[in-house]
Amino acid sequence: MRDLPRIPLPTDAAAADLARLPLPVRRAALFSARLSRAAPLVEIGNKIKGVLDGGVSMSDARKAVRESLDLAGYVPPEGLEGTLRDHRSRARLDLILTQNVRRARGYARHAEGMGVLDQWPAQELVRVFHREKGRDWRSRWADAGGLLTRGRMVALKTDPVWAAVSRFGDPFPPFDYGSGMGLRDIGREEAEALGLIAPGETLTPEAPEYPDAADANMPGVERMPELRAAVERAMGPGAAFDGSVLRFISRPPVAGAAGSARTLGLPGLAKTSVHRSAERIDADEAFKQVKRGRAVTVDPAGNKAEITEETIGHWRENSGKAASRLPHLRRALDTIRDPQERWERDGKLYYLKATLDGDGRMRYTYVVAKDGRVVTWVSEARPGVTGNKRHGTLTGREDE
Numbered sequence: 001m002r003d004l005p006r007i008p009l010p011t012d013a014a015a016a017d018l019a020r021l022p023l024p025v026r027r028a029a030l031f032s033a034r035l036s037r038a039a040p041l042v043e044i045g046n047k048i049k050g051v052l053d054g055g056v057s058m059s060d061a062r063k064a065v066r067e068s069l070d071l072a073g074y075v076p077p078e079g080l081e082g083t084l085r086d087h088r089s090r091a092r093l094d095l096i097l098t099q100n101v102r103r104a105r106g107y108a109r110h111a112e113g114m115g116v117l118d119q120w121p122a123q124e125l126v127r128v129f130h131r132e133k134g135r136d137w138r139s140r141w142a143d144a145g146g147l148l149t150r151g152r153m154v155a156l157k158t159d160p161v162w163a164a165v166s167r168f169g170d171p172f173p174p175f176d177y178g179s180g181m182g183l184r185d186i187g188r189e190e191a192e193a194l195g196l197i198a199p200g201e202t203l204t205p206e207a208p209e210y211p212d213a214a215d216a217n218m219p220g221v222e223r224m225p226e227l228r229a230a231v232e233r234a235m236g237p238g239a240a241f242d243g244s245v246l247r248f249i250s251r252p253p254v255a256g257a258a259g260s261a262r263t264l265g266l267p268g269l270a271k272t273s274v275h276r277s278a279e280r281i282d283a284d285e286a287f288k289q290v291k292r293g294r295a296v297t298v299d300p301a302g303n304k305a306e307i308t309e310e311t312i313g314h315w316r317e318n319s320g321k322a323a324s325r326l327p328h329l330r331r332a333l334d335t336i337r338d339p340q341e342r343w344e345r346d347g348k349l350y351y352l353k354a355t356l357d358g359d360g361r362m363r364y365t366y367v368v369a370k371d372g373r374v375v376t377w378v379s380e381a382r383p384g385v386t387g388n389k390r391h392g393t394l395t396g397r398e399d400e
Contacts, residue, residue, distance in 0.1 A: 035074075035087055043068035048100045062093045099174060106172035113157055113185070114205035121203055122186035122196045125153035125165070129180030137181060141165055145296035145304060149194050154186060156196055158203050159289075160297045160333045169338060171206075201288065204281040206330065255397060261390035266397075269340050269354035269386055270362050277355040277363045278330035286326040287312070295329060297337045299351065300396060305336045305369040307377075314376060328365070328379040331355070335365045335377070338398075345392030348375065352386045 035041065043065050050056030056064075066088050076086035084091050113120060125137065141153045144164035155161050162171035173182050191197045257264055289295050295307035307329065315322040335353040343350040351367040364386045365379040378385055 039072045040065060040068040040074065040087070044096060044100075048097060048104070051097065051101050052104055058094070058097060061097055062090065065093055065097075095178060099177065102174045103170070103172075106170070106174065109183075110157075110172035117157060117203045117205060118188065120157075120185045120187055122154055122156050122191040122194070123162075124184045124186055125175075125181055126184050127180055128182035131178075131180040134180065135176065137165075143302070144298055145306070147293070149196070154194060154196065155294070156191070156203065158206055159294055160330075160337070161294075164297050164337060198288075202282075202285070204279065204285055206279055255394055258393045259391065261387070264394060266341075266390065266394075268383065269352060269364065270383065275338075275353065275355045277357045278334045280327040281329060283323050283326040286329040289329065290326075295333065297333045299336050299339070299342065299349070301342070303349065303369075304372050305349075305351075305367070305374055306372060307332065307374045311374050311376065325377065325379070328377070331363070331365050331379045332367050332374065332377040335367050336369070336374075339396070340398040341390065341394065342396040343390065343392045344395050349395075350389050350392070352389060354383075354386070 047056055047061035047064055051058060051061055069088055074087060076082075076088060080086055082089050084095070086092055087096075113123070125141065127134065137153065138148070141148070141161070144161050146153060146155060146161040146165060157171075163169055165175055166172075167176040168174075173179065175181055186194070186196075188197070192199055197203070286295075290307050290309060290312060293306070293308075296304060298304055312322045312326070315325060334355075335351045339351040339353050341352045343352070348368055348370045351369070353365050355363045355365065357363050361381055362383070363379055363381060364383055365377065366386045366389045367377040368375040
């Protein structure tokens with residue numbers, strides 16, 4: 001098992017605040033709500049790796065983390081000793097350790113699955129652990145844009161529903177805290193019989209990004225300039241470091257204000273971007289995804305947005321650029337699902353995002369949607385592509 005490139009991120013923030021961190025930062029950092037001591041986080045990271053490598057048991061991991069918490073002078077909140085709010089409690093330690101171990105294994109399995117798409121192109125969301133009170137995953141599947149096929153929650157491994165159904169934005173389990181749901185691989189023959197893929201059709205792999213971090217086991221963010229710089233860029237004026245603690249700054253929300261990027265004093269999209277661009281895919285593959293009704297996702301406000309054949313027809317009638325835009329299908333869906341800014345005007349929603357291509361060049365993408373359907377999208381290297389879309393009513397920003 002490879003080392004997890006997770007950097008300890010001490011913080012006093014609550015879980016709701018941490019959920020507002022941009023996805024790349026959440027993927028890169030190892031944190032636990034309201035745990036502002038670096039040494040225990042380093043110990044947690046070491047023990048997670050030990051469990052993954054098979055050299056450390058869960059009981060030994062819990063014991064080592066408790067000892068690290070004691071040495072760091074950790075004291076649980078008054079009146080909450082032994083509860084889930086107490087980092088020394090078995091319930092809290094099991095949640096932290098099990099969640100991260102499952103996440104590492106989920107990532108490894110997903111990356112492996114991308115290499116065998118021809119033989120195993122699809123997967124099914126199934127229950128793998130019993131829960132006394134299970135969540136309503138069928139409703140959640142539908143809300144994320146998933147379709148039931150013969151009553152089953154199945155989709156191609158490259159389908160955007162896997163990231164949309166996850167609380168964490170990752171296309172692999174665990175899909176929520178303490179979730180008992182997992183995945184079952186579906187072979188080529190079964191996938192064809194279910195109508196998920198056509199005979200002879202190929203899929204483009206999409207491996208999830210885990211940013212490399214050579215200093216993953218160094219305690220203290222103050223000694224980790226790369227992570228610190230990434231967080232500061234991503235959060236903008238929304239947070240500031242106090243030593244090794246990332247504190248969220250209370251400030252008047254911008255969302256809901258009307259105007260333009262200039263009048264609202266917003267920085268350029270590229271100045272707050274730490275995102276990598278989604279991979280291009282073949283235009284024919286993208287068209288099939290659209291035709292099957294699988295080019296659909298959900299924005300942060302819960303609004304569905306689907307790319308349809310009508311979208312493609314709009315291009316063909318007005319510019320003839322369908323073939324050049326379809327390969328950027330994943331970037332369009334990613335921009336809707338995890339935008340840097342969301343604007344609204346004239347009854348339309350505008351999703352904007354700047355990302356980094358593999359060669360280090362910035363890529364600017366905007367998507368326009370109305371009544372749940374994507375009207376158009378553009379993804380180019382020119383910043384002006386998104387610049388002239390940043391006006392109207394700002395309904396959401398990445399760092400809020």
